[in-house]
Amino acid sequence: MQQILAPLQSGVMSVTTGIQDDFAVLTNLGKTKQENNQLKAKVAELTRENIELQQKVLAGLRYQELEKKFNAPEIWNMQTVGATIVDRDPSNWYYTITINRGSADGVVVNDCVITNAGLVGKVIAVTNHTADVVLILDSEGEVSGMVRQSDGSPVYGVLQSNYRHGPIGSQATLEMSVPKADNVKPGELVLTSGKGGVFPKDIPIGTVQNVVLQKGGLLKTATITPLVKFDRLEEVFVVHSGGR
């Protein structure tokens, strides 16, 4: 009996379900219209985002093309050679190290020296098998730096050692003067700007520790804590300038 009625039941069920759905559409018409409007707005928003992303991708591609043409000094394009620190300056007034790589290894004066953490300094003298490196903490180790603001625009400045030490175990910090109007904030990353022809672009240097207004009122001084722990440094990489 059940087997005989089964097709009929199925047919009725499908018809009633259809009618129920139609009634549901009719009763929820207002709600459906609202959802439709929301979805349309969402589509518009996603379309706008999609266009923006496409523009950014295109800008990135254009940048890469320009970089190839202008040979932008990016660290990632360059050859490096590992070196061990064999000596440090005996005095308290200079921040230099001696490494066990020299002209025999292709090291030349003004080669940039880095670690995985960030910028260390530059080569100032070379022998066959050693090289002297002036650290960015030295007064002669000035670097052209850049802070990338939240809107993407860069703030440029020259980083100089201030020879200011904190308590036991701490190391000297760097200072950078920036215009008062620029919105440099504590915690922001400072990178090399690539300007000056010695240091390649975008090597991390340190983070902004604090920003104070100078006495004149036109500039602010940003104190920067280097990322590299110079007192604990054992190995470094020398970036070959021949790769630039």
Next chain:
Amino acid sequence: MRYLGIAVLYVLGLVLQSTLFNFLKVGGVKPDLVLLLVIYFAFTNGPVKGALLGLGLGLLEDFFIGYYFGMNALALLVSGFVAGWFETVMYKENIFIALFVTFLASLIAQTVTIFCGITAGLGWQLPDSWNTALKIAIYNVCLVPFTYPFFHKAITKGWLRYRPRHEE
């Protein structure tokens, strides 16, 4: 023998400053062991010998460092002369006087260095440099109780004692 001993102490001081004391920095500074050697020698041998030793060891240190030649030579010459002057007017056996002379001569040596550095166009800021100089002088003074008695004993009775040629 005496000057060989000074040479050994000098090399030892320079090596320790370049290596071990980088890990024993206090407030970002390490002691100046070569300066201590010059001060001790001057305080026990007078201003002329002290100044000459300071000049000689300073020149060697300038060669070792390799730039701003003459800066250490001048600083050690002046501090050697000042520490040596105290030899003529004060008791060199007294550890407290040795502490005072070490502090003063260290401060003078660092002052000369700062003056030379700023004159040479190095970007040293005066207040921070003074702070560093003061810390170096204090660190040097802290080492005096552990080093000066041995040096004084060696230079008056021991292996650093001056021996006329007929005694050798």
